[in-house]
Amino acid sequence: MTSINFVDVDRLQRDLEAIVGPRRMSMRAVDLDTYSRDMWPRLLIAYREGAIDVPRPHAVVWPEHVREVVSVVKLARELGIPIVPYGGGSGVCGGAVPIQGGITIDTKRMQQLRSVHSDELICDVEAGINGERFERDLERRGYTFGNFPSSIYCSTVGGWLATRAAGQLSTKYGKVEDRVAGLTVVTGRGEVIETDGPNRALRGPNWTQLLLGSEGTLGLITSARLRVSPAPQLRVFRGFEVDDVATGLTAIRRVLQKGLRPAVVRLYDEMDTLMNSFGHKEEDEAHEVRGPVPPVSTGALPAWPAGEPPK
Ligand SMILES: Cc1cc2nc3c(=O)[nH]c(=O)nc-3n(C[C@H](O)[C@H](O)[C@H](O)COP(=O)(O)OP(=O)(O)OC[C@H]3O[C@@H](n4cnc5c(N)ncnc54)[C@H](O)[C@@H]3O)c2cc1C
CATH class of the missing domain: 3.30.43.10 (Uridine Diphospho-n-acetylenolpyruvylglucosamine Reductase, domain 2)
Incomplete structure (x- = not known):
């Protein structure tokens, strides 16, 4: 040191x-x-x-x-x-x-969701906004960013970008680095760079991807242009019991290889299954999402049809 x-x-x-x-x-x-x-x-x-x-x-x-x-x-x-x-x-x-x-x-005092552009499906957001507040602000306008790390309530958008965070719904929406159009960054020299600005390098490295996951070592992200999706109108949840972990893995592989994209697929082993069975009430099969209706209606989350996962 x-x-x-x-x-x-x-x-x-x-x-x-x-x-x-x-x-x-x-x-x-x-x-x-x-x-x-x-x-x-x-x-x-x-x-x-x-x-x-x-x-x-x-x-x-x-x-x-x-x-x-x-x-x-x-x-x-x-x-x-x-x-x-x-x-x-x-x-x-x-x-x-x-x-x-x-x-x-x-960065937490830089916390504005400045705009959401419905044509491009891109929002402009300051880096210090709390993750949960960001999602709620988007949801009120009919959109979702789709990144739901377990720490969403105690992390910031800038932190997600600096660590390449992955959320629970990344099967559908991708990881955070898949959803970034551009970053505004203050470098160690005190220069302000916009990786999607008019002066961005046409050749050379992809600065956005270089800065993502750099944990603050290459600069401080002050805001970002992020891709958003219409908020889902319907969320459908399904659970299936399989004989063992290997069978479950095969089923999941088949689902994804068929091009189906559930928002999330989780596989629990025997111990997790036992632990998750304690204290859970029976849930409805499908929940209608209340709130503003998204501007386009393609946001429903795909789900396996009732019964068995695809073979
Ligand atoms: C209970 C719990 C659950 C978690 N679940 C997940 C999960 O599901 N998925 C996942 O990916 N991670 C998870 N994490 C890890 C952590 O929440 C993520 O890494 C998150 O992205 C960090 O965000 P933060 O705002 O707290 O960043 P911080 O902890 O404040 O910072 C993390 C790093 O990023 C840098 N940094 C922060 N903000 C900026 C900025 N604006 N510009 C440049 N650099 C910056 C910091 O210097 C540091 O190097 C979890 C952590 C906990 C404690």
Whole structure:
């Protein structure tokens, strides 16, 4: 691990306050502690056992505009200290842990769903929006992004993009990287790049795909143009009992190879089946989804016909 420059904390505080104001930056111990970790299990266990020192950031900021992010990044560059983008902090790989201190940039105050273009089926959304709120905002307008990670309630769209998150309905909608038209990113030099903008490189690497999954190491994503789908008008759920896991796998393979695309297919082994059978009420076979009617009617989720999975 390389060490960073000596940090003049008085200057850091003064300059950050000049950029975002005193209420949207903090150097208080309670905030620095909060931003010292994500949900990486090994790290959490080590903290609990007191096995390692907690690496805290020098400061935390909550910008609301791209120009504020640019100024903070330029300040960090001038001081020779790292920046750490931070969304919901639900990452499980330690990517948001400030191992060398520096400035943690929490994106959660950049949280607007700016627009949904019904012709292109593309929305423009800020990176710090909470995943569940994003889906609800889209659903109110008759759309879905279709990415439902188990952590949807505690993660951000920017975090999904930075980690290439995959959701429960990815069989139908794809993983997050399949749904991105373009990103707005602030680089480590403080430049603003739009990967789908007029100046995008016509040759050379695909910057969108390069930045996806880069865990904040190549830049901070401030907003994204994402592909949306009409929200489903009907959700149909089916459960089938099979003799063993191998038979279940064969059935699923046949379904997908026939070109059928259920929104999700899950296979439970014997133990999971037993555990899931506790405390569940019988559900209706199909649920009509209430809410705004989507502008086009192709959103119904395909499902296996009642009875048996296709052979
Ligand atoms: C209970 C639980 C269930 C989970 N289920 C799933 C699941 O079903 N599928 C799945 O894929 N993952 C899952 N995860 C992992 C985690 O939720 C995902 O990786 C999620 O995408 C992280 O989003 P976040 O906003 O919390 O990001 P954070 O944890 O804040 O950050 C994750 C990484 O992305 C970087 N980053 C965050 N925001 C930005 C940004 N705007 N620009 C650039 N870099 C950024 C951070 O620096 C860090 O490296 C789960 C985690 C938990 C705790």
